[in-house]
Amino acid sequence: MDSNCPPVCILDFEKYAYSTLPRNALDYYRSGADHQQTLLDNRAAFQRYRLRPRVLRDVRKRDLSASILGERVSMPIGVAPTAMQRMAHPDGECANARAAESMETIFTLSTIATSSIEEVARAAPKSIKWFQVYIYKDRSMTHDLVIRAKQAGFKALVLTVDAPHFGRRLADVRNKFILPPHLRMANFNVDSKAAKQAGVSAGGSGISEYVMSMFDPSVTWKDLKWLSSISSLPIIVKGILTAEDAEEALHYNVAAILVSNHGARQVDGVPATIDVLSEVVKTVKGRCEVYLDGGITNGTDVFKALALGAKMVFVGRPMIWGLAYGGEAGARKVLQILHDEFSSTMALMGTDSFALSCMLIMQILIRKVVI
Amino acid sequence: MDSNCPPVCILDFEKYAYSTLPRNALDYYRSGADHQQTLLDNRAAFQRYRLRPRVLRDVRKRDLSASILGERVSMPIGVAPTAMQRMAHPDGECANARAAESMETIFTLSTIATSSIEEVARAAPKSIKWFQVYIYKDRSMTHDLVIRAKQAGFKALVLTVDAPHFGRRLADVRNKFILPPHLRMANFNVDSKAAKQAGVSAGGSGISEYVMSMFDPSVTWKDLKWLSSISSLPIIVKGILTAEDAEEALHYNVAAILVSNHGARQVDGVPATIDVLSEVVKTVKGRCEVYLDGGITNGTDVFKALALGAKMVFVGRPMIWGLAYGGEAGARKVLQILHDEFSSTMALMGTDSFALSCMLIMQILIRKVVI
Amino acid sequence: MDSNCPPVCILDFEKYAYSTLPRNALDYYRSGADHQQTLLDNRAAFQRYRLRPRVLRDVRKRDLSASILGERVSMPIGVAPTAMQRMAHPDGECANARAAESMETIFTLSTIATSSIEEVARAAPKSIKWFQVYIYKDRSMTHDLVIRAKQAGFKALVLTVDAPHFGRRLADVRNKFILPPHLRMANFNVDSKAAKQAGVSAGGSGISEYVMSMFDPSVTWKDLKWLSSISSLPIIVKGILTAEDAEEALHYNVAAILVSNHGARQVDGVPATIDVLSEVVKTVKGRCEVYLDGGITNGTDVFKALALGAKMVFVGRPMIWGLAYGGEAGARKVLQILHDEFSSTMALMGTDSFALSCMLIMQILIRKVVI
Amino acid sequence: MDSNCPPVCILDFEKYAYSTLPRNALDYYRSGADHQQTLLDNRAAFQRYRLRPRVLRDVRKRDLSASILGERVSMPIGVAPTAMQRMAHPDGECANARAAESMETIFTLSTIATSSIEEVARAAPKSIKWFQVYIYKDRSMTHDLVIRAKQAGFKALVLTVDAPHFGRRLADVRNKFILPPHLRMANFNVDSKAAKQAGVSAGGSGISEYVMSMFDPSVTWKDLKWLSSISSLPIIVKGILTAEDAEEALHYNVAAILVSNHGARQVDGVPATIDVLSEVVKTVKGRCEVYLDGGITNGTDVFKALALGAKMVFVGRPMIWGLAYGGEAGARKVLQILHDEFSSTMALMGTDSFALSCMLIMQILIRKVVI
Ligand SMILES: Cc1cc2nc3c(=O)[nH]c(=O)nc-3n(C[C@H](O)[C@H](O)[C@H](O)COP(=O)(O)O)c2cc1C
Ligand SMILES: Cc1cc2nc3c(=O)[nH]c(=O)nc-3n(C[C@H](O)[C@H](O)[C@H](O)COP(=O)(O)O)c2cc1C
Ligand SMILES: Cc1cc2nc3c(=O)[nH]c(=O)nc-3n(C[C@H](O)[C@H](O)[C@H](O)COP(=O)(O)O)c2cc1C
Numbered sequence A, B, C, D: 001m002d003s004n005c006p007p008v009c010i011l012d013f014e015k016y017a018y019s020t021l022p023r024n025a026l027d028y029y030r031s032g033a034d035h036q037q038t039l040l041d042n043r044a045a046f047q048r049y050r051l052r053p054r055v056l057r058d059v060r061k062r063d064l065s066a067s068i069l070g071e072r073v074s075m076p077i078g079v080a081p082t083a084m085q086r087m088a089h090p091d092g093e094c095a096n097a098r099a100a101e102s103m104e105t106i107f108t109l110s111t112i113a114t115s116s117i118e119e120v121a122r123a124a125p126k127s128i129k130w131f132q133v134y135i136y137k138d139r140s141m142t143h144d145l146v147i148r149a150k151q152a153g154f155k156a157l158v159l160t161v162d163a164p165h166f167g168r169r170l171a172d173v174r175n176k177f178i179l180p181p182h183l184r185m186a187n188f189n190v191d192s193k194a195a196k197q198a199g200v201s202a203g204g205s206g207i208s209e210y211v212m213s214m215f216d217p218s219v220t221w222k223d224l225k226w227l228s229s230i231s232s233l234p235i236i237v238k239g240i241l242t243a244e245d246a247e248e249a250l251h252y253n254v255a256a257i258l259v260s261n262h263g264a265r266q267v268d269g270v271p272a273t274i275d276v277l278s279e280v281v282k283t284v285k286g287r288c289e290v291y292l293d294g295g296i297t298n299g300t301d302v303f304k305a306l307a308l309g310a311k312m313v314f315v316g317r318p319m320i321w322g323l324a325y326g327g328e329a330g331a332r333k334v335l336q337i338l339h340d341e342f343s344s345t346m347a348l349m350g351t352d353s354f355a356l357s358c359m360l361i362m363q364i365l366i367r368k369v370v371i
């Protein structure tokens, strides 16, 4: 990308962010766990699926919208929860939420955000907002957040289940990564340990030490039950990678399953999300909604996930790179490009809508290859 | 390739063109859609097929000729339609057509050529010419072209079915690619929008904007019916990649199917054409002729396509590189090299003719491998 | 790794050692046989196994310990026998043994060590020590070592069966590798040929010439019988790569099988150890313990080996790099990092213990992929 | 390889030759056809076969010898026919034959050698010599050569069946390769066209033009019959790559089949020879001897070919590199290294002899992998 050329694809935003963000923040955002095999695979895996386009179908009008937990979104591409977005741009989560709002899609706020539930609600009142939940050892902390989210108009709870422990991200350990002093965990009381601890390193990754000391590694399916007992919001479990756990989740009446490996940040060597999507979709058999995140950087990636049975996808890092490029406008442009690429892919695939299509029809559009 | 060494294979022409064509034109010619996975795969896929040579057969006399829609060609290698060839050489399509004429093979003229139907007919009166059709929103435009093509002696219509929308070619978007001012869409009235629009960019790829505003994205199989109702010329559908669409095409009595992914320029992630050829051939079962284009740069590629059931192959970019190297003579040399390589491959494979060979026999000559 | 940044993973130690060890020693330590295909594969193969994490299980308390031939180790990661460790650090085998001691795991001493059985026993009296046996042409030499090992408190004999001949390690041949003059084969009489020969080269690899002249290439299963007749210590056969030999070993009542290809140092082109583990485990069906070494550099590698049925793994080179980095402390840090990574992997896999888990359950956690 | 370090493996000789031979000769020797996919694959394919070593077998005495067409060779590694060896060293074919003689193995002389049948016979009277036959349009030329070979004590005829046409080797075309003026096709009369033509280029590869004008492209199995009618020497057909042609050859009572793709010099895209060996061996079922050449650079390659059913292997380029390095001594060293590597591989594989082993037993030692 020439410096004077505006970004035309998601990788352009990424390149820009790589060359402008401070090392500390950049490394935190981009890293995967350990030697990052899964980080690469999350993207590379999409290339193993070939699209089978159908021709001579009327694709003038294409309906990209979807109905997600009863709410209409203009496109099946939403914003995944990522922590501490103000390191990428002063407006952080608020800018991101506004971008989602203007694109009429879902924004998910992380528990460990640098903007609070209420700030985000004020910044993007009309957007569909979901709140991502981590379960603290001190259950009352989680309890309060959940109540506040509901009050602030958030529409669903996203329970992250793949983080009983914090993944080893080597760059963070090397950098002794901490939240910069001018930022804080905005969902917590200024003086609480939960707010301050992330700004401290005992020798390794500060954020890792934060999580280890605060989050509860003994969380089980019973805590999911507890969560649904304290809130009427629908619950999405985020971080399922196996048919076995999908079955278990259904047992607990979750509203949706988000197939995710946490952006390859937890344990290296797990499958790319797109590679396990079918397994989960086939187990769920329509009993709840299924979404996917991980490695999406392109409209064809979105199409592939939907053709394999996901109702919606979410993007994490691309939104950070958008923020870094231009705050709200940058984040919006990321969503807009994905929208346009997805729309164009639909046209060229001879698909005018995913709304009516059943899985069987969809799977004609795709084939996994072994090269 | 040393600068003083004449080209000895297609890649030599490509290298030459890469180092001499203006960036704007070069990028337009070489690009594939999005991140160009399929562009690479179109070529790489040929390497996944292994030739099984038969020995001690008399191969002194080899018959390379073929009968295509009733016309005799000296070899089963023709010229695919590519737009705007005068950017590569002042003689553009006319030079290319003359090259095809002297090699006694088929030349296909694009709707959006920089030489008109009549100019090409005058330049290469004895060649077998086909006309490639895009369906304009304003059907009368397409209607007129089809009538003129027939009058000018063109022998068939090639309906391109994989372009209801224009593929995202990132370099063109970055370059804000437009047709250079001294050239024009020669098949249209000088002052018409259809002639001028390609020289304008509203901020992105000018050619993309042209296509989006002029071509009809609502085209369906019914329009194929319409096309055959307005012309007695045989119709080849270009851009089929699935058994399902091949079956559909047969239903509409097409004369031939051209298995093509438009040089990987439409939607990234579709299969390499050689990888779907068998699927189409097996569906068609001889009910119409089947051709292939995409990624052919070598005589062994031609052999592989024929062994897998194609009656003929077409080359797009190689002809552009030939033009760039030396106008008509360059284009002719490209065809000559492919001819010689194919002839040599036949000899070394123990094959003296494809004319009599049935598919079963041919498929002994090839085997797909998973490495 | 910046020079001022302490190592955070095994590869950091490796990089450090690569840049600091003298070429002669470094090449000896790192080389594999011939063109080192298997050396690369030993590591790469682990990446072909994907982890399938289970979520929402209580993983606060994780039990990493294992019971190995009746002895309790704090983690299923031990130290493989590697020759001549004093080239990496003056404290050599003694430092390594102390590191194992402080991590409460097994240390294996090579026959051709630069520290003697008795020195190591004194240095690390409380550690669990195993003695690795090579069978000398002069059986009395082996006999004496075995007796001394038992007297010094070693708990098992590891009979290396993959070295009837010495693997061609090209760098050693080029370097005419010999043991540096200030070091010696410490298990042998100062003046014996067995002690001195390794310091001499007749033109190629000195160590290779040593082995060729001293070790017996005619060793068979009968010698295993002989070995068990002269010592009551349990015998582990090290270097089994096939189901057939595993079956044979069981026939001779071995206590355990160590699936190993000698760090890819014997014959190039053999499988990565992780790729044959299942074959051996399925043959053994619990009739003896099964361990693995080769290519382990990460906590996830350990997890994968255990999920595929190994009771314990051993590391060779990583310990050398640890020694090179900081003697005993460096070696200990290597073990500590592997411990922590393995512990973290267990947490993120939803596994609190391997003790109770049967193979069936474990194999749910892993799947081999063909990419 | 440091310049002052003697070669320790075949690749060292290759590197040396690459840096010292004149470009014209080097390119002729090293090139494969077209884009050299098969050239790479000939070597790479060996890596797809994994060795399964057996342990604790007495391998002190290993018998490498074999009985080939009734003659005893000291090892199953012989010299393949390669043309014009005096470009690599003034002693050319004579040096090579002497090297084979001193290693007690087979030397094959090419029809288009730069040393004559009689010169070679004089140089290496005690070696087992085979004569490689090309069939000239003028049958009397071939007839004479065959008679002379028998008279000179050659023991078999190797009929090359994969060269009815000359493969396109791009470097030779670029270099307009000709035999240097001081050398000549030594098997022909000084003034004959057959001797002189190779020193002339009409614009492309001179050797290619030579072959095209002299060799007969209409050769069939009948000519094999003719060949056996004019000589009592056993006939080996060289260049079979399919089960079908192997069956055909058996029909004509050949003494042996040499699975070969002519060093990947004829048509690109054919399989690596090791990949089709099994197919041929399974068809032949012991009805004649089967050999292999192509890509062998290592003792493990030899072992793999034998384990898959070849009785012997031949090396082409390695001998040229040996000649380039040091004439007869260099060529001998190449054979010696392959001998030693093969011997060492046998030891480490637990194999003391191939003589008795039946194919079934052997195939336990190897397994093809898809990575
Ligand atoms: C910098 C960063 C921070 C993240 N923080 C959280 C978080 O706080 N909570 C959570 O559930 N997931 C978190 N994730 C995971 C994302 O929600 C999502 O699963 C992942 O980013 C998707 O992959 P992608 O980045 O390739 O789109 C984070 C990911 C990144 C990259
Ligand atoms: C620069 C360029 C312009 C093209 N223009 C057209 C066109 O106008 N109409 C059409 O049907 N196909 C068009 N194609 C697709 C070609 O007809 C053909 O499918 C493709 O080039 C074959 O692949 P190859 O370039 O690898 O040989 C174009 C391709 C290229 C590279
Ligand atoms: C430098 C070196 C020396 C070795 N010496 C011995 C030895 O004396 N005896 C033995 O049984 N194995 C020996 N081995 C093999 C190791 O015990 C072990 O199988 C191997 O190192 C495991 O692979 P890793 O290095 O990838 O962990 C040696 C390995 C290396 C790298």
Ligand SMILES: Cc1cc2nc3c(=O)[nH]c(=O)nc-3n(C[C@H](O)[C@H](O)[C@H](O)COP(=O)(O)O)c2cc1C
Residues within 6 Å of the ligand: D028, D029, D030, D042, D080, D081, D082, D083, D110, D111, D112, D132, D160, D238, D260, D261, D262, D263, D264, D265, D293, D294, D295, D296, D314, D315, D316, D317, D318
């Ligand atoms: C430079 C060169 C010249 C050759 N000349 C002949 C020849 O004259 N006749 C023949 O039958 N094969 C010829 N061959 C093929 C060899 O006999 C043999 O099949 C091939 O070299 C084996 O592959 P390798 O070079 O990888 O060992 C030639 C090969 C090379 C590399």
